[in-house]
Amino acid sequence: MDGRFGVVSSPTIEEAAGLLEKLLDGSSMVVVAGVCSSEYEGRGASVSTEGDKLLIVKPGGAVILHGPRGFRPLNWQPSTSHTEVATAEGLLTLKFYRRTPREVLKIACSSVWYVAWVRFPEEGAFWMYMTEDDLRRAVALHPRELLGEDIRFFAEEKRTPSGKADLYGVDGRGNIVIVEVKRVRADESAVRQLEGYVRDYPTQAKVRGILVAPDISDAARRLLESRGLEFRRVDLKKAYSLLKPGRGRSVLDFL
């Protein structure tokens, strides 16, 4: 346990427990593979029977228990306030508690294939782009190019009784325009959002509601038209290139 990382293969239950007591101090990224069952109680409740499992415990207290299949973990704990390691009747038992919301995840392993860890792991930087935020900024800055008309925007992410609307503006004829932006194909819930924002705008005058997205589902289109709202198709490639003219050539080509 002195190096940067370590692995112990086929530990006994007691050896595994001893190792984990030292390792689960928040300094290491720990992986335990073995034959385990699990129990969760909290916002919901679940049980899993014995089977091969992969347990990951990260510095910061995130706990993730994977079964052999699927993408999502069987059980997890986004953060942990208290951890217990013990052995009982030939089982390695782990308990991970969380305060708010009150939850507990219990894991019991009858065999442990290996315990592996990396100490004081270094965190690289991470950037994500092409988000809805990027698209909203592009629309706000370049309405003529992206919506086909000039709109002067005066507010973003403004609170209304129905929620937060993306963009507020005034069109060439002086109409209030409320814009809801979606980075992906717009569905009915996007229309419901926009409908609420338009209805909540405190005026007797006509308020235009525009849904801006690369595409819209048929059902959403019908709902939108029945409510007198508008849809504007936006080209993601064009939007992002307006925002960052010099960047992302390869990313855009991929789209």
Place this chain on the structure above:
Amino acid sequence: MDGRFGVVSSPTIEEAAGLLEKLLDGSSMVVVAGVCSSEYEGRGASVSTEGDKLLIVKPGGAVILHGPRGFRPLNWQPSTSHTEVATAEGLLTLKFYRRTPREVLKIACSSVWYVAWVRFPEEGAFWMYMTEDDLRRAVALHPRELLGEDIRFFAEEKRTPSGKADLYGVDGRGNIVIVEVKRVRADESAVRQLEGYVRDYPTQAKVRGILVAPDISDAARRLLESRGLEFRRVDLKKAYSLLKPGRGRSVLDFL
């Protein structure tokens, strides 16, 4: 690689590549820890710089790349259609492709701490309970106990122009009642859903909309009242015990 599992500590880049070419055939749950960077392009785009990473590849093709912190993976692929393993300029490079949607995740590792695997992992059974489905069934079967009045329900999960409504019924006075059920505290989007269902019901007569949940947010309550809709608090413990009288004592006690 003959046993049920295996671990190789501190492999060279070439050794790691050789191992992974054999291991990434869908027969094993594989873990790679090392110093890696990553790139993703698809529905969005992201990059991460060199740092300690934990790569998990499951049978079935799920790929999960964790950094040292947080609960969610930095990058992932829910399923993979094609995988490439190579070495280039002292780096282990892995590429995971997906068809629909078209996405690619590229990982490059300059050091590999360990490669570990479990072959032909056995899957245990998994049960989850106390879902929204359970609650909806409880309300449909026991309206008097849970809503305080007799309602005869005649439809569930029925399609409307605004989406799918949870329950349709008729109350003691012959009014149509539409019920939206939430297992957790109801928010504004729940009210918007219910509002749409009520509005879409094809009748001139009064239609009651009832939101059923263990709790409701203040903003949602205001929106609900302004729209003439009703709220009924439901006790999860009671609902669940009505559904399964003989079961779940311990789970309920925890709530």
Place this chain on the structure above:
DNA sequence: GCCTAGGTCCCGTCT
């Protein structure tokens, strides 16, 4: 394949 809605969603951000 698309679409809808749930989820122990998680997560940031703002009040």
Place this chain on the structure above:
DNA sequence: AGACGGGGCCTAGGC
């Protein structure tokens, strides 16, 4: 703390 909406959300169920 709660609350609201985004997310490469994922996943199940319909069509």
